[in-house]
Amino acid sequence: MKQIAIILSEFNTKVTDGLLLGCKNALFERGVNDSEIKLLKVPGAFELPAAANQLTQLPDIKAVIVLGAIIKGETDHYTYICQAVSYGLMKVTLNSSIPVLFGVLTCPTFELAFNRSEPDDDNNKGYEVGIAAMDMLGI
Numbered sequence: 001m002k003q004i005a006i007i008l009s010e011f012n013t014k015v016t017d018g019l020l021l022g023c024k025n026a027l028f029e030r031g032v033n034d035s036e037i038k039l040l041k042v043p044g045a046f047e048l049p050a051a052a053n054q055l056t057q058l059p060d061i062k063a064v065i066v067l068g069a070i071i072k073g074e075t076d077h078y079t080y081i082c083q084a085v086s087y088g089l090m091k092v093t094l095n096s097s098i099p100v101l102f103g104v105l106t107c108p109t110f111e112l113a114f115n116r117s118e119p120d121d122d123n124n125k126g127y128e129v130g131i132a133a134m135d136m137l138g139i
Contacts (some may be wrong), residue, residue: 009068018117019126026130050090103129
């Protein structure tokens with residue numbers, strides 16, 4: 001059985017938990033069963049590209065959905081992490097034969113990130129990338 005992989009950053013869980021719920025809702029709506037979802041949790045956003053790269057090489061994975069939240073603080077850390085994660089995931093995507101979906105929020109405030117992660121909201125980024133993954137697979 002082939003699986004949809006979801007990689008979830010555990011940093012900013014008040015946001016990423018909502019992204020995960022939204023993503024799963026989208027997958028369930030398109031007929032994916034819970035047993036067809038492989039969930040991998042990583043400590044933070046910086047670890048997302050490496051995890052995505054590993055999962056794209058597994059023969060039982062048909063798509064990788066990456067979920068995380070990078071929220072601006074008082075230092076330049078936000079800028080560097082956003083750039084590294086975006087570039088890293090773009091590189092994985094270009095080198096992959098399966099779809100890799102970018103569901104990483106990069107927001108200047110917690111409120112904006114939280115608003116994009118409310119599970120039952122039409123603006124949930126996790127839901128959006130779940131639907132996009134299914135569209136890429138023709139499901």
